[in-house]
Amino acid sequence: MAKISIEDVSFSYEQDKKNNFVLKDVSYSILPGDSVLLLGPNGSGKTTLLKLIMGLLKPTKGKIRIDDADTSKASVFEISKKVSMIFQNPEKQFFAETVREELSFGLKNRGLREEEIKKKVEEVAKKFGLFEYLDKSPFDLSGGEKRRLSIASIIILDPEVLIVDEPTAGLDFQYRNLMISIIRGFLETRNKSLVVATHDIDFGLRIANKAAVINEGKLVWSGDVVSLLREEEIFSKGILAHTFTSSLISRVISQSNVDFQKVVKILEELTEGLM
Amino acid sequence: MSTEESRKTIIRIRNLSFKYKNAEKNVLDTINFDVKEGEFVLITGPSGSGKSTLARILTGLIPNSYPGDLSGEISIMSFDPRRNKIYEIAQNVGLVLQNPENQLFALTVEDDIAFGPENLGLERKEIKERVEWSLSVVDLQKERHKAPFELSGGLQQKVAIAAVLAMKPKILILDEPTSYLDTLSAIKFAYFLNELKRELNLTIILIEQKIDLFFKFLSRIVVMNEGKILIDDEPDVVMNFCIRNKIPINIPLQLLIIRTLGETYDGKKLYDYQVDDYKMLFEKIINDR
Ligand SMILES: Nc1ncnc2c1ncn2[C@@H]1O[C@H](COP(=O)(O)OP(=O)(O)O)[C@@H](O)[C@H]1O
Ligand SMILES: Nc1ncnc2c1ncn2[C@@H]1O[C@H](COP(=O)(O)OP(=O)(O)O)[C@@H](O)[C@H]1O
């Protein structure tokens, strides 16, 4: 399973000017089994970092390695064998005429047999509530449906490392919960890893075990999720903001010493109307 | 301040149905919906339930840009999208879309905001004033010369709002505007929207999943499902209905905690309690298990 090393990476979109850095000296490692929450305000550089990992952008300084391959030298196709990314604006990524073709594309490229593809596509479509749209154009779907399709088309490829950019933006209650169970399902396989850039901290707390915080292009904090919740400074300085739920969790685990996983579970039961 | 009763009804919809061209079934099915001047109405519901479609009708995009079969009575400040053009409606009803990128096209933020007022044929001075005002309202003065496509999602959403505000609409419709905002920006945005509403005397229709951010500002909540309005009432009444009937929407956690403990409450006041009050209540829930 893949290991990703980000080594002293700086990046500027203006390749000639080299001073307007959007990322500055970022170092971080993502190990097999890690589920990393990438947090930070709008514009802090999260999407840029994800694109660098995918090899869609090249570091201005420093390097990123996936196992031993330098992403500046490897082709995007090579990288995509191990790492897959679900982008933030899914409608931009669609190219097929039907939902079915969109879902089949990656599998065809891998040379799967026709019947096998059909079976997989229909199974995944059902799971994502897209079955009745299989013959529709991706562009005629509603916002939430488009997002589900973009996620389905990556999950179907079963990558080693899954990278997701703002997966819950625009999702309703049910599909946000579905997303959580899909990501948990993905992480059940040993040594798969996940990097998710999100500002939905409530969602992140339900799936991640680690967190990295970026502010103005700098990695300002990293550690495990429970320590993040005990970290007051990041929240009081306005780099991150608590939601009502995250502040409640933070207080309960740090002041009353209740186990984090237990708190998350009870909150889930509360919101799903099981109590 | 006028009482609810004496306020003018500015949107009146009766038996509205709509089917997109070439689609098989209605996406909106005999909807009745009124909005009074000065209201802050939140519309929520599962994806695909027809919320954006309703917003497109209220702004004239349907049937002017999206063809289909539209029937029923529609009066939006006396406009009917079947008789009036989009630009006529746009001076009264502004729409901020779910994905700001679809709304931005000019080379600079400033130009994007100026685009609407320019198309209205306003004087240079007036256009300039509106651009300045809009930029300051959304706090984007620093980004004014940047290209919208270079901005991150959250900042783009602010540009989209500024561009709509520059048209000085009386009704503002926002389609899931916080989807791309970080938590701090989203919290600020909720207060900002409420202030904006008061200052400019706006009527707001907000399509949103994050009910808790806006709860204390709302006059009403409308829940849609499969092209119909499931319930349309005061926030407390709607929340109780949704909890009782297990409607899959984001019920604010504060309400769930109180309700689980079987305590009586006044919904709006719940937001005056401190997190520590809820922490005590929540610990009671943990201990009860
Ligand atoms: N294609 C681009 N060209 C120039 N600047 C960009 C581009 N994309 C993003 N930026 C800038 O880079 C910074 C980081 O953006 P981004 O990585 O999208 O942040 P985040 O995902 O954390 O919101 C922002 O200031 C943004 O304006
Ligand atoms: N341009 C379109 N053409 C055909 N069908 C559409 C179009 N836009 C949306 N729909 C369909 O109409 C239904 C309602 O969509 P929408 O109003 O976007 O829902 P919501 O905003 O509540 O998620 C969905 O089933 C969607 O697939």
Ligand SMILES: [Mg+2]
């Ligand atoms: Mg981003």
Ligand SMILES: [Mg+2]
């Ligand atoms: Mg919508």
